[in-house]
Amino acid sequence: MEYLKFLIEGVVELASNWQMIVMWGIGGLLIYLAIAKNMEPALLLPMGFGAILVNIPFSGVLDQVLPGGIETEGIIEFLFKAGIETAELFPLLLFIGIGAMIDFGPLLSNPKLIFFGAAAQVGIFLTLILATLVGFDLAESASIAIIGAADGPTSILVSNILLPPGSPYLGAIAVAAYSYMALVPVIQPASIRLVTTKKERAIKMPYNPKQVTKLTRILFPIIVTVIAGIIAPASIALVGFLMFGNLLRECTVLDSLSDTAAKVLANLVTLLLGITIAFKMHYSAFLTWQTALIMGLGLFAFVFDTIGGVLFAKFINLFSKNKINPMIGACGISAFPMSARVVQKMGLEADPENHLLMHAVGANVSGQIASVIAGGIILSIVPGILGM
Amino acid sequence: MLKSLLIAIDMENLKNSLIITGVGMLGVFLVIGIIFGVMLILNSLSNKRSKKDNG
Numbered sequence: 001m002e003y004l005k006f007l008i009e010g011v012v013e014l015a016s017n018w019q020m021i022v023m024w025g026i027g028g029l030l031i032y033l034a035i036a037k038n039m040e041p042a043l044l045l046p047m048g049f050g051a052i053l054v055n056i057p058f059s060g061v062l063d064q065v066l067p068g069g070i071e072t073e074g075i076i077e078f079l080f081k082a083g084i085e086t087a088e089l090f091p092l093l094l095f096i097g098i099g100a101m102i103d104f105g106p107l108l109s110n111p112k113l114i115f116f117g118a119a120a121q122v123g124i125f126l127t128l129i130l131a132t133l134v135g136f137d138l139a140e141s142a143s144i145a146i147i148g149a150a151d152g153p154t155s156i157l158v159s160n161i162l163l164p165p166g167s168p169y170l171g172a173i174a175v176a177a178y179s180y181m182a183l184v185p186v187i188q189p190a191s192i193r194l195v196t197t198k199k200e201r202a203i204k205m206p207y208n209p210k211q212v213t214k215l216t217r218i219l220f221p222i223i224v225t226v227i228a229g230i231i232a233p234a235s236i237a238l239v240g241f242l243m244f245g246n247l248l249r250e251c252t253v254l255d256s257l258s259d260t261a262a263k264v265l266a267n268l269v270t271l272l273l274g275i276t277i278a279f280k281m282h283y284s285a286f287l288t289w290q291t292a293l294i295m296g297l298g299l300f301a302f303v304f305d306t307i308g309g310v311l312f313a314k315f316i317n318l319f320s321k322n323k324i325n326p327m328i329g330a331c332g333i334s335a336f337p338m339s340a341r342v343v344q345k346m347g348l349e350a351d352p353e354n355h356l357l358m359h360a361v362g363a364n365v366s367g368q369i370a371s372v373i374a375g376g377i378i379l380s381i382v383p384g385i386l387g388m
Numbered sequence: 389m390l391k392s393l394l395i396a397i398d399m400e401n402l403k404n405s406l407i408i409t410g411v412g413m414l415g416v417f418l419v420i421g422i423i424f425g426v427m428l429i430l431n432s433l434s435n436k437r438s439k440k441d442n443g
Contacts, residue, residue: 111427118413118420125409132405133397141405213434225425231419327421370420377415378408 014116019283020055026364027051027278027285030068030175039182042267043152049077050278051286062279080279083272084160090273091153091240097266098153098259098368099245102336104220106362107215109210113328113359117366119372120332121151121374123305124148129299139163142382143173144294148301149371150184152177154238156277158375162382171280172291176298183330183336187299189346192330200314201350207358217250228373235376242372306330310361325356331363334371340364 030048034041083090131141143159155177209216221243227240248258335350340360347356
């Protein structure tokens with residue numbers, strides 16, 4: 001009879017830790033949103049399935065001590081240690097793929113759009129203050145605030161560096177970052193309408209692209225890396241890997257590598273990142289009121305990123321002869337290309353002949369640069385203040 | 389009530405978060421401003437070069 005005990009151990013464990021079943025529900029919800037609603041499926045589906053995997057009693061995907069003191073290593077725990085905890089391998093590799101996907105052409109032909117990327121990072125810093133006010137410590141607040149970078153890999157990387165080992169918040173931060181990125185088509189229109197009139201949304205912007213030479217396209221990623229590296233050395237991994245991917249794309253002599261980075265590498269790492277981050281979705285860490293608070297703060301960050309960008313565009317319009325459609329400011333967040341598509345759609349709703357896509361894309365790629373710089377700057381300042 | 393709320397807030401943390409906000413936004417705009425300057429220089433150099441090639 002003693003030997004048959006293992007058959008019921010799982011059920012007993014489940015009965016005493018019913019929260020695991022709640023996590024199955026959350027995992028199921030993420031899978032549903034990924035499949036039925038097509039919300040960031042490449043990430044939410046692996047995260048959802050991973051959430052189920054790690055919340056099975058005595059799950060073999062986590063490190064376990066078996067009867068007799070035999071220690072086993074779980075694959076998801078191993079992937080987390082190797083792929084995220086040690087040197088942020090997965091988020092950084094993903095940046096090579098993202099860099100290889102991005103065309104900085106629309107930004108290079110209209111450089112002033114880059115300032116919208118900077119303005120739309122304000123949500124990060126306002127969230128930092130709010131998180132402090134609701135009782136999180138400084139490292140936790142900064143980690144939560146970086147959800148406002150609207151950039152999953154940056155959020156994971158920054159929070160993994162700042163949060164102490166064993167902190168329960170990384171899972172909630174990753175879920176918030178990716179969920180809200182998927183919800184950009186819902187969050188941004190509502191936020192934009194709050195601070196713009198229909199007349200402002202109908203402002204037309206002529207598109208006269210300047211030719212961007214190949215040399216400019218090649219020099220740009222190199223120079224950006226050097227500048228960001230000198231001013232905020234902590235950002236060099238983020239910016240450097242992003243720009244390395246972009247250099248692969250723009251040099252035109254490594255098309256197969258660029259293609260592999262943009263498609264195979266990005267897909268493979270995305271798959272692994274999603275299921276790996278689920279390690280932090282164990283019920284004991286995830287089912288807390290702080291998770292709900294983090295989700296709320298993440299939403300606040302996205303809303304104020306959008307509003308910050310729009311208000312900055314309105315501010316520029318006070319001094320500018322050629323008016324900018326304020327919605328372009330909202331594209332300064334890093335959620336590429338969803339944000340640009342949202343603004344194009346809203347522009348057409350305000351005036352069927354108002355085509356803003358290329359301006360929006362320019363501001364949107366600037367958001368990608370600005371968000372990694374913001375992440376790097378937070379990594380430069382916070383450890384210094386905390387004496388880490 | 390406001391007094392008890394203020395006592396509950398960790399003023400040291402709040403002060404630090406305000407510093408990070410100020411320095412952080414300034415830093416982001418500084419780096420972006422420098423990149424903007426570089427883009428202008430690159431564009432003007434490439435314009436000069438294409439004018440030279442054409443003429």
